[in-house]
Amino acid sequence: MDSSEHMQLIYIILAAAFATFLTRIGGYVMITQMKRIPPRMEAALNSVPAAVLSTLVAPAFVRGGFDVAAAMLVAFAVGLRVSSLWMLAIGWLVVMTIRYLTV
Amino acid sequence: MTQDDFWQGIRGGFPVMVSASPFGALFGALAIDNGFSVFDAVFMSATLYAGASQMVGIELFGHKVQPWLIVLSIFAVNFRHILYSASIARHIRHFSGVQKFFTFFLLVDPQYAETEKRAERGEPVTFAWYLGFAMIIYVPWQIMTLLGAIFGQMIGEPRAIGLDVLLPIYFMGLVLGFRKxxxxxxxxxxxxxxxxxxxxxxxxxxxxxxxxxxxxxxxxxxxxxxxxxxxxxxxxxx
Structure with missing residues (x-):
């Protein structure tokens, strides 16, 4: 990469960092313009984490292949009882076992 | 009291750091693969601090996609943070302006999730706690990016060592945490x-x-x- 290309990359990163910061402060700026939170908006806000995080999980389950889907199912089952670190460890064991057995 | 909160934050963030670290290293390694220098990789981790969007960014850069489209894609991946910052406004209105600046800069998914959970339990969301929780994730994220970039070739194929399954399972754990x-x-x-x-x-x-x-x-x-x-x-x- 020559130096002008490299400067361009630095500018891209800075622009992306600024855009990311805007997303992180934007909701706060919008909501503090309102005196009170209407109940339906509060219900909507309460649903945000589950709604967003589901979109990072479901496509991986559908597109990840049999081994990933199996590991996620097992992790889901144990996740109702154990911490997320155990979910990761057990899910990882499942996926590596399947990959080892099916090579 | 403040110090207690800070250490409580560090302890709370520790498991997140452990599960995020492989991704920091993975990002560093993949960034090198896509034409970044070691400095570029750490610079991106330090200024964006948003793992999934960083992965998207290096992927698009590696494919020589137009700069505006790279920035727009990163913005789209991070768009969910608008909802996070609206949602935690209720819990951080006692922070000072400078504290809010750092609060929003450091607002990643697990940070948001834990802030909501802490408020739901009725425990005080103090800046000391927030900063402790954030620092135990932010600082190792930079270190792991650096190590991943330096030793990029040693990680090899992420799928071969099962790294690809960790991110969705981690997010699934967060989803389950909100099931009440x-x-x-x-x-x-x-x-x-x-x-x-x-x-x-x-x-x-x-x-x-x-x-x-x-x-x-x-x-x-x-x-x-x-x-x-x-x-x-x-x-x-x-």
């Missing part, structure tokens, strides 16, 4: 299906925003639970 909330199951079901459909028909990364908005709209339209009769009041502030 109103309308959790319908929201998760609708967001999941909408994101799968959007990934198929529109493509990544828009499936994140589209799937999330579907679930949130559903939550706003479903019948309200009784206890929401009294709306939460927010004092007006800049």
């Amino acid at each position: 909330r109103d309308n959790w199951l319908p929201v998760v079901a609708v967001s999941s299906l909408a994101s799968i459909a959007a990934m198929h028909f529109v493509g990544s990364p828009w499936h994140v925003s589209i799937g999330a908005i579907a679930g949130i709209l559903l939550a706003a339209c479903l019948p309200l639970p009784k206890r929401h009769e009294e709306p939460v009041t927010l004092e007006h502030e800049v």
